[in-house]
Amino acid sequence: MPDRLLLLFVLSFVVTFVISKVLLSFVKQSDIAVKPELRAFQKQKAGTPVLGGLAFTMGTLLVSLFDPSLSNPQVLFPLLSLVIFAGIGFLDDHMKRKHSNGDGLPSVVKLLLQMQGALLLLVLAKGQNLLSTRIDLVVFQLDLGIGYYLFALLYILYFVNAVNITDGLDALAAGSSLPMLLLLLMLSLKTGSMASSALIGSLIAFLFFNLPPARYFMGDCGSHALGAYIAMSALLMGSELVLFLASGLFLLELASSLIQIISIRRFGRKVFTIAPLHHAYELKGVKESRIVVAFTLVSWLFAAVSLLISR
Numbered sequence: 001m002p003d004r005l006l007l008l009f010v011l012s013f014v015v016t017f018v019i020s021k022v023l024l025s026f027v028k029q030s031d032i033a034v035k036p037e038l039r040a041f042q043k044q045k046a047g048t049p050v051l052g053g054l055a056f057t058m059g060t061l062l063v064s065l066f067d068p069s070l071s072n073p074q075v076l077f078p079l080l081s082l083v084i085f086a087g088i089g090f091l092d093d094h095m096k097r098k099h100s101n102g103d104g105l106p107s108v109v110k111l112l113l114q115m116q117g118a119l120l121l122l123v124l125a126k127g128q129n130l131l132s133t134r135i136d137l138v139v140f141q142l143d144l145g146i147g148y149y150l151f152a153l154l155y156i157l158y159f160v161n162a163v164n165i166t167d168g169l170d171a172l173a174a175g176s177s178l179p180m181l182l183l184l185l186m187l188s189l190k191t192g193s194m195a196s197s198a199l200i201g202s203l204i205a206f207l208f209f210n211l212p213p214a215r216y217f218m219g220d221c222g223s224h225a226l227g228a229y230i231a232m233s234a235l236l237m238g239s240e241l242v243l244f245l246a247s248g249l250f251l252l253e254l255a256s257s258l259i260q261i262i263s264i265r266r267f268g269r270k271v272f273t274i275a276p277l278h279h280a281y282e283l284k285g286v287k288e289s290r291i292v293v294a295f296t297l298v299s300w301l302f303a304a305v306s307l308l309i310s311r
Contacts, residue, residue, distance in 0.1 A: 005185070005197040008063060012201030016059025020209050023051045024216060030097075045214070050093050052174075052210055053222020056202035057086040063198045073130050074194040074236050077121065081232035082199070082225045084117045085160060089224030104220065111157075114224075118156040121232060122149055135240055138309055155240060156231040162250035163227035165257050165276050166295075169288050170214040172278060174203050175296040177226050179303035180246050184233045187310060193237055199229060212289055242310045248302035249295055253277050 029047040061083060069075045091113070092104035104110070125131050126149065133148035134141045144151055167173035181200050188195035206222075209215045218226075234243035244251075253276045260275035272280045281291050 004067075004069065005195075008067060009197040009201040012059050012063040012198040013205045015063055016056050016202040016205035017208065019059050020051070020055040020205065020216070023055055024049065024209070027051060030217075045217075048214055049216045050096075050219035050221075051216040052206050052218035053086060053089060053093075053220070053225060055209075055216070056199070056206040056218070056222060057082060057225050059202040059205065060198045063201075064196060067196060067198070069194055069196070072194040073125075073128060074188070074233075075196050077125060077130065077236055078229050078233045079196070080124075081117075081121050081156075081228040084120065085114070085228035086221050086225035088113045088117055089164075089220035089222065092220040092224075114157055114160055115153065117228070118153050118160075121156070121228075122152055125236070130236060132238055134238070136238055136311065137241055138311065151240075152235055155235065155244075156228060158244075158254070159231035159247065159250070160224050160227035162247060162254040163230075164220060164223040166250050166253045166278070167218060167220075167223040168276065169278055169282070169292050170212040170217075171207055171210050172292045172295060173218060173223055173226065174207050174210060175292060176249050176299035177230065178203060179300045180230050180243060183243070183246050183303045183307055184230070184237070184239070186307060187237060187239050187242065190310070191237065195233070195237075199226075212292075239310065242306045245309070246299075246303040246306035249299040256280070 027049045030049045061079065064070060064075070064079050067075060070079075088110070092110055094104075096104040105113070122131070131148070131152065133145055134143045135148070135151070163173055163177060166176060178200065181203065185195050185197060185200070187193075203226075206218065210218065230243060230247075234240050256272060256277040257275045259271050263269060263271045273283050274280050278291050278295060282288060
């Protein structure tokens, strides 16, 4: 198994690197506009192609098709979730090209598409009896019965949108997702379940082009794919709580956006100068590189603590 994981990692890195080079040779600039509220400190990023998510999704998919363990549901279903949600995110990225303010799909439409994607995955998984309705809470297990599927739906939506919200600075979403992907891999080795290292290799190749100054962004295509992959892997492995705890940074980022939205709509005022949290620090004058390093380290810390409490 370690030899297989190493081979998948290397191949996916190389394939994604090559795909990135090819895509960037064809697309020099993007016509997706920088959102008005971000132009004050991100105007230099205007025109950066939004190709990264497509590159690492394609790289992961191409290499995984030759994985001898592809027929294993614990490898197949996370890959399927990656592709389905990459498609939803790609549609959102495409719609952003049509709006001068950088907006994509209407929020309700995007949420409905996310729900449909998640429901499709859960129906397929339930049909093959891949999911347990019990949640491991470390000291005991809680059986949710049929209610587990509502929980699983919300779990997928949480990760998809939390990673999406965190994707706002060069290398932030990818750098913060890597510890969770590694955590999933370590949990699979610990429990004897199956996993793939292809996405890790692809994501590291992506970072070569996304480190400041970024040559491309991952876009919603990439953030949706990452969030869905992590969530589906955790559900299949029965590690829902461990991965939720590991996503502490994503939770903080999503919470800051939700608090801001609720406060503006309910009370007519802001709690933060701007949301999510990484943009609030950016607006205060903190260098982007310092924010990314600090936030990524926080994500690694959450993942390390989660590994320690896992069984």
